[in-house]
Amino acid sequence: DQQVKQNSPSLSVQEGRISILNCDYTNSMFDYFLWYKKYPAEGPTFLISISSIKDKNEDGRFTVFLNKSAKHLSLHIVPSQPGDSAVYFCAAPFEADDYKLSFGAGTTVTVRA
């Protein structure tokens, strides 16, 4: 049973616009969340993370928002670029302070020129 859920399998957005990717989790003990990006035929690479003591973390065009009461986080990409076309995975440790990650099913983002 997946504890991290990405309910939107795909997202199409025009270049320059905002991409918003959503992720829900079931385990209230999760206290650290990560986003990974994956291009076809490559392994996932770490993108951005957020600790539960924050509600927002920003890194350039990428911002992650965390709503603990709703057990929900989102990744915003502004502005979206063609090179952002990839699969994005939300992840969280299986247990607090654990190094094993539980991944969501992923959201495929396509940025249209």
Added chain:
Amino acid sequence: DVKVTQSSRYLVKRTGEKVFLECVQDMDHENMFWYRQDPGLGLRLIYFSYDVKMKEKGDIPEGYSVSREKKERFSLILESASTNQTSMYLCASSTGTGYTGELFFGEGSRLTVL
């Protein structure tokens, strides 16, 4: 830069064959993992190891075994391959000195079982 190298990018095997997937990392990481990626299911943890000769089951260990004889090398073994093991297999490593959250992945091995 961390380098995680998986020995085979693409493999085609027949049902019942024994399959070895090899993974080597060059950053002296304590932890190593094997995941499989399937459409609609994301990445699921098969096995992981936090030290040489140590291994623990992940979410879906059935039909798989692992070996970690050296710190830098983690092998995934399919004793008798089946068609439902057709998948993308991803090896990853991470440091064990406190939780950093970041896994470093290899490029993946796409296995097709006929």
